[in-house]
Amino acid sequence: MTMATAVPPLPLRIGTDAEFAALRSALMAAGFTEQALCERLQLEHISRFDLKNQSELREEPVDETGLLVRLLMECGPVTRAGAATLGRHNVWYALAALGLVAPAASNPDRWYAKVMLYPTRGLYIVSDRSRPEEGVEGQPPEDFVYPAIVPNTELFLELAPCQPCDAFLDLCSGTAIAALVAAKSGARQAWAFDITGRSTHFAEFNRRLNGIANMTPATGDLYEPAGDLTFDRIVAHPPYVPVYRPQLIFDSGGHDGEQIVGRIIEGLPRYLRPGGRFYALTMGTDRDQPFEQRLREWLGTEESEFDVAFVNRNTRTPREYAAEALIRNRGQVEDIKAWREMFEQLHVKTLAYGLVVIQRRNRMRPVFTVRRQTGRQSGPAEHEWLVEWETAAVAGEADRILAARPRASKHTHLRVENRLSDGEWVAEAYHLETEYPFSMELRAQAWTAYLLTCADGSRSAAELLEKLKSDGALHPETPPHQFARMLEVLVSGGFLEIDNFRLPAAK
Numbered sequence: 001m002t003m004a005t006a007v008p009p010l011p012l013r014i015g016t017d018a019e020f021a022a023l024r025s026a027l028m029a030a031g032f033t034e035q036a037l038c039e040r041l042q043l044e045h046i047s048r049f050d051l052k053n054q055s056e057l058r059e060e061p062v063d064e065t066g067l068l069v070r071l072l073m074e075c076g077p078v079t080r081a082g083a084a085t086l087g088r089h090n091v092w093y094a095l096a097a098l099g100l101v102a103p104a105a106s107n108p109d110r111w112y113a114k115v116m117l118y119p120t121r122g123l124y125i126v127s128d129r130s131r132p133e134e135g136v137e138g139q140p141p142e143d144f145v146y147p148a149i150v151p152n153t154e155l156f157l158e159l160a161p162c163q164p165c166d167a168f169l170d171l172c173s174g175t176a177i178a179a180l181v182a183a184k185s186g187a188r189q190a191w192a193f194d195i196t197g198r199s200t201h202f203a204e205f206n207r208r209l210n211g212i213a214n215m216t217p218a219t220g221d222l223y224e225p226a227g228d229l230t231f232d233r234i235v236a237h238p239p240y241v242p243v244y245r246p247q248l249i250f251d252s253g254g255h256d257g258e259q260i261v262g263r264i265i266e267g268l269p270r271y272l273r274p275g276g277r278f279y280a281l282t283m284g285t286d287r288d289q290p291f292e293q294r295l296r297e298w299l300g301t302e303e304s305e306f307d308v309a310f311v312n313r314n315t316r317t318p319r320e321y322a323a324e325a326l327i328r329n330r331g332q333v334e335d336i337k338a339w340r341e342m343f344e345q346l347h348v349k350t351l352a353y354g355l356v357v358i359q360r361r362n363r364m365r366p367v368f369t370v371r372r373q374t375g376r377q378s379g380p381a382e383h384e385w386l387v388e389w390e391t392a393a394v395a396g397e398a399d400r401i402l403a404a405r406p407r408a409s410k411h412t413h414l415r416v417e418n419r420l421s422d423g424e425w426v427a428e429a430y431h432l433e434t435e436y437p438f439s440m441e442l443r444a445q446a447w448t449a450y451l452l453t454c455a456d457g458s459r460s461a462a463e464l465l466e467k468l469k470s471d472g473a474l475h476p477e478t479p480p481h482q483f484a485r486m487l488e489v490l491v492s493g494g495f496l497e498i499d500n501f502r503l504p505a506a507k
Helices: 017-029 034-041 064-073 080-085 091-097 151-159 177-184 197-209 259-266 291-298 300-305 318-328 334-345 380-394 397-403 446-454 461-470 480-492
Strands: 101-103 110-113 116-120 123-127 165-171 187-194 215-219 231-236 272-286 306-316 350-360 369-374 413-421 424-434 438-444
Touching (some): 017 091, 017 197, 034 064, 064 116, 091 101, 123 177, 151 272, 177 187, 177 231, 187 197, 197 215, 259 272, 259 291, 272 291, 291 300, 291 350, 306 318, 306 380, 318 334, 350 380, 380 480, 397 461, 397 480, 413 446, 424 446, 446 480
Parallel strands (some): 165 187, 165 231
Antiparallel strands (some): 116 123, 272 350, 413 424, 424 438
16 A cells, blocks of 8 residues: 655635634534533643544544544544534534545545644634644654643743733744733733744634634744834743754754744843843753853843843753653764763753743842742742742832731741750751742751741831840841841742732732
């Protein structure tokens, strides 16, 4: 039997508003919703759907929802009988009207969907098929449009909050899922920029499929389509994986993984408005300087206008990454040596994956650069708290901390190191530890441990200072401003709370 050769699919047909509305209504009537699918497939979230399962597809379902899962998500075939079943709520006719289904190349009695289509975050999204059509060989197109329901995309959407804003920009947008979510969540206008026209075509199809008027997709290299536009919210989930042998347009950010994100950050002084924020889920490298400091350097001569925060989720050594890349990409053994030599030349010590938040100040004040390690409960609210607190601290607003009534966080743990001296255990070192809002450890002094036992919200910080002095925990000449700076460190670490900056879990 001669196998057909895969031909990159033509762009989707952009239909009429009536055709898109008919498809939306038909999918909902057939029970093809995120909640219904998660219940049926026993998924905690739609992003847990297994896109990589290449095992034989099960027997053709007999109900509409099951047939739609098979056709649109599993990328399997349906028979003419299945197509007839999908005609009950006009789903089949709506799919056919937009050119989303076609007979199989090897068997005209079996029909396939040209793309994946799935519900997520109150939207219907199309992307490229996760597996080739039966009987068709070949590689995916180099401008492959990745599914929006993979776990790392869901993490990106979760961590890049879509709060109301005036102008929202989604860079490296792919399906434009982030821009579409923002447009539905309060952005007056959203834009989605991608380097390939094919991604932009998918984005426009998704915009029309969801009936969203305030989102504009455009094709260009990063900010190229922006012209004179500026934005108060910019997000990016760029190619960030270091790749020794690139294969697809989107599969790498260069040898060190930083080529795309570096250029994005270099453009922030031009395109991010005062008071605006940038969010990116990416990987970067700690070299002679830590990644967060290198992010600041990429901002160029205007770096003094920007705050930089990096929340690390996991870290790998160059050796670990090279071994994982070899296995993941089925690379050549000699690539490991080349990887290591490249990382050594760049002075790479570790590769860190996490969330970058960059904020442009809207008035004259000092700026901050911070790094945190994510904890078990770290999320968007905790990231927001971090930026808001650090902004207040560097702006001098935290000077009012002496009037505040601090309380110890219930998440704080104290670890004491003792040494044996003359037959007795003597406390030698104190360590404050917490997993919330971030994973933190602080080497402290005895007075710090005592302070936390007294900080129950009933006394002001100024009163606590006097108590610690009178109880001999602090030197009687300790100046108030020095004590205030110490309290700032404890608040920043999440060990101590004050009223205007309570931890999200405490609200």
